[in-house]
Amino acid sequence: MKITDISQCDIWYQALLNRAVEFTGVFFVGVKTTGVFCLSVCRARKPKRENVEFYSDLKSALDAGFRPCKVCRPTENASTAPGYIEQALALVRQTPKQRISDTDLRLHNISPERVRRWFLQHHGITFQAFQRMQRVNVALQELKAGRTTTDVAFDNGYESLSGFGYTCKKLTGSAPSESQQVILIHRFTTPLGPMFVCATGRGVCLLEFVDRRMLETEFSDLQRLFNARIIAGENEHTRQAQREVGEYFSAQRQAFDLALDTPGSEFQRSVWEKLKEVSFGQTADYQSVAVAMGKPNAIRAVASANGANRVALVIPCHRIIGKDGSMTGYGGGIARKKWLIEHEARIGSKNVTLQPLASE
Structure with missing residues (x-):
């Protein structure tokens, strides 16, 4: 949101002048004379006080029409984990x-309190809870590979089988000996802000910006549809997603090779498949998608299925615009949608036009 409290803005303006590191990501400053927005640590020439506006989050700065500064790169660096978290x-x-105990962290000159606060703010869980999820994920992978429960439990640092069983059931809803599925969630940074990727053993089931509207509902739906719990962790699909999304933003990739595991109705899945036919650098509208599916009167249903897409970028719902060329709704925000279309247009073609889809 835009901050209008004058005293607060004066404090932040002084932080901008001082390039105060502790304010990194706390506020974003929009410079009206250049049209860019920056972090507190930006090295660029400082604007006059009357020429700046302050925002509490990067999405608000984007929505106000400011573009990311190329010097401090706020959409990347504001969400990058600080050094002590990387350690x-x-x-x-x-x-x-x-x-990794609090004592272990202190031995490496890392404050456990700061780590705990960061994890609560960015993941909604403590660092120790994050570790428990990671260890359970490693254990489940080993169980699937054929190792015995006893070997897995003690090899992963559990003092007893009952302790391993209790932790496993609390996090996944099932005992280690039972056939079970978990959904792994991993957070990573992109030039438009951090994203969550969720994956089963079969493929990616969610890829969304962390401030996406209705994200909690999407998490609940996935857990219900898969009858599985979401826990922090990584697998080959989450790692591939992070790599390919990075390549997409750096203009090294125009098509994704990710395996997807996307539950939905037959109609929704058919719409999502049709969306994937809208080429990089091109756009389409709801009516053209409906016509291509052989259902010209299903425009509202197509729009609803488009909105139900949980896998941003890969299933490119951002390429669907109004028939008149207007920017229609997008879960990640209209500013991001516009940025993505312009990004693809610069790379894929000189002009963004409506791309006819092949009829079924």
Whole structure:
């Protein structure tokens, strides 16, 4: 939201002048004379006080029409994990089967309190809860590979089978010996802000910006449809998604190769497949999609299925615009939608036009 409290804005303006690191991501400053928005640490020449506006989040700055500064790159750096978090995560990656305690963090000059606050703010869970999910994920993968429950439990640092069983059932809803499925969730950063990717063992089932409207409803729907719990973790599909999305934003990829696992009605899935036929750098409208499906009167149903898409970018619902060329609704925000279309237009073609779809 735009901040209008003068005293607060004066404090933030002084932080901008001082390039105060502690304000990174706390506010975003829009510069009216250049049309860009920046972080507090931006090295660019400082604007006059009367030429700036302050926002509490990058989405509001984008919605106000400001574009990201090329010097401080706010959409990337505001959401990048700070150094102490990267250190903590490195410890987890080095010893994924062991619990990193507060004492271990302090031995590496990392404040457990700061780590805990960051995880609560960005993941909604503590660092220790995050570790438990990671360890359970590793254990489940080993169980699926054929190892015994006893070997897996003690090898992953659990002091007893009952302790392993309790933790596993609490997080996944099932005992280790039972056939079970979990949905893994991983957070990563893009130039338009952080995204969540969720995946089963079969493929990606969700890819959304973290501030997407109705995101909690999407999580609930996935858990109900798959009869599975969402826990923090990674697998080959989440890692591939992060890699390919990075390539997309860096103009190195125009088509995705991800395996998808997208529950939905037969009609919804047919719409999503048709959306994937809208080429990179092109757009379509709801009516053209309906006609291509052989259902010219199903425009509202197509729009509803488009809105129910949980896999942004890969199933490119952002390429669907109004028949008159207007920017229709988008879960990630109209500003992001416009940015994505212009990004693809610059790379894929010089002009964005309505692309006819093949009729079925």
